[in-house]
Amino acid sequence: MDDVALRSLTPSVLGILVRRGADFAAAEDAVQDALVEAVRVWPTVLPRDPKAWLVTVAWRRFLDATRAETARRRREDLVEEEPSPGPAAAVDDTLQLYFLCAHPSLTPSSAVALTLRAVGGLTTRQIAQAYLVPEATMAQRVSRAKRTVAGVRFDQPGDVGTVLRVLYLVFNEGYSGDVDLAAEAIRLTRQLAASVDHPEAAGLAALMLLHHARRPARIAPDGRLVPLAEQDRSRWDTALVAEGVDLLQSALARDRLGEYQVQAAIAALHADAATPAETDWVQIVEWYDELVRLTGNPVVRLNRAVAVGEADGARAGLAVLATLDEALPRYTAVAAHLHERGGDLMLAAQLYAEAASRAPNLAERDHLVRQAARLNALP
Template identity: 75%
Template sequence: MNEALLRELVPAVLGILVRRGADFAAAEDAVQEALIRALETWPDDPPRDAKGWLVAVAWRKFLDATRAETSRRGRELVVEVEPAAGPVPGTDDSLWLYFLCAHPSLSPGSAVALTLRAAGGLTTRQIAAAYLVPEATMAQRISRAKRRIAGLPLDQPGDVTTVLRVLYLVFNEGYSGEIDLAAEAIRLTRQLAAATDEPEVAGLLALMLLHHARRASRRGPGGRLVPLAEQDRTRWDTALIAEGVVILQAALARDRLGEYQAQAAIAALHADAPSTGETDWVQIVEWYDELLACTDSPVVRLNRAVAVGEADGPQAGLAALAGLDPELPRHTAVRAYLLERAGRPEQAADLYAAAARVATTEPERDHLTREAARVRESLRS
């Protein structure tokens, strides 16, 4: 059973059902039932046309549900005739489905969650983890979003800002390793970039390529997290870096700066440096200032504090950190790093250990625990 193939086919199958007239919520339910049927039957009897099989079964499930609902309401059933067997359209509905989920009637948060579930192939649990909310809360949010667009005409284009946010979340979820959607996010962003001259689309594509270029060096043996300063830069994909830089330069030349272009510029400066010590931290701080002008995010301010600490010294970094909420994710880890560089290892060791206790992933927890042990060992020697 090729579950990866099933995941790839879901957006296209769902898109076909909606184009045939099924409302979004009913179409997704039918596709999910078809997937369950595929998991039950394909190992023993794999179809020659996987996509056609899923479309046929999902459409039949949709019609059965429609008949059952109509029967319960006592109304005369009027449905279109089932399509004749044969090949289904070969068009790729994935990107269209992203815009469909970014319906104008939905809030950006609901549109992102719905798209990750319906088009991105993520489970409700994975989406909840990305949002740092309980799974039950996210399940309710997705259900409300599906009900909100039920019965509405789905022919209005979605908001490109929401679509870009979705694509970046899918990319980051894929990068985490639990589900590899990074390549799919890049493919869809390439497709969107080819269809529009919006500089922010190009900026997001450049950002993805620059991050993806470092993928092989981000994890060590056993999945151990390798921070940027310790990565083997000979393992970075120079072709992806070069492509990302060219795309970014063309976007910046349009003089319509947005947050993804600014993030890509920061990533490009990291990619261009032969080592951490040779990184142009001053220019990175300047780009963080540009990014803050686009989006005054606490996370951006946290990352800027690290860059300030590298450019102007750890005390300056601690000063930049002082105004931020200590409950912000990674705040404790950043403070530990800056305190260690400022010559206060005892406090740093305690904060590394505290950060490990609240880490949200096992690799991050392991990394911070090892950092605490390393600093404590240096105090004993």
């Protein structure tokens, strides 16, 4: 059994322990111990029922920890009889765990960390590596999150929208360390979409797949960031594109439009164009109008200015840009792009250089510096 298949068992095993009476924090620790033991033992002897094996080992770890920590009567009553090993129950508590880990009382960073631990089955070390923070720092974050939700009833209904935002945050972290968070977010979102009757879950899964399909073409061999217009579209993953489009169409057919469906529709229009010149920018602007209506997000308005510039010309795009706050992230980079399209290359080069000095990461800064150098090298 591979690592992903092993981690996929985590939510149901954790749910069984909680239903047996274990508190969430202790149960989650016990499941993590069982996963570590599985990695050690299973390459030699794979159990006939992996889920039942994990339940048995996790429950015993929980009992051992409980007996060692306290002899209070409340806990003694709980551990009096150990359930005999056997086939694991078929009840799937994944959805309840999603809701618990995305509880409104948690900060976004804590919700993400707890989701990756309790639902994703990742170790604290793996999460810390992915977020480029010390393991001790991540351990504290996870512990605080578990304490925060300790008193929350496991069967309380949750907000799907909150869960989706958490998964979107995971996806946007991309890849670092030995865990591909983008792929992990796709796995968990697919799982959620299959568990709930909610078109936005399918919309988010479609959005992730459509963006992930372009990943092989996004970075050049030398590590350079390749913008969408310059990507080799033959390297896009057509199977992921097809899956994303199918999910999007099924979500849109339910006539309950949401922001993830709209973003996926925009991504699908980019994926549908064989060349940059064939991109249907007019329809993309229309979808951005819907997204502005749904969210009012200023960053969405900034992206809409780019789309207007492509559909109606640089002057129209700059007119939209002039109505927005110059303090917005990437405002200067968008201004540089639109001025270049409008033919003012000297100003565009200056703006690219200015935008590079404000870039949030090294890859984007390098790209903007290259853009400025390219224009400055023109006769």
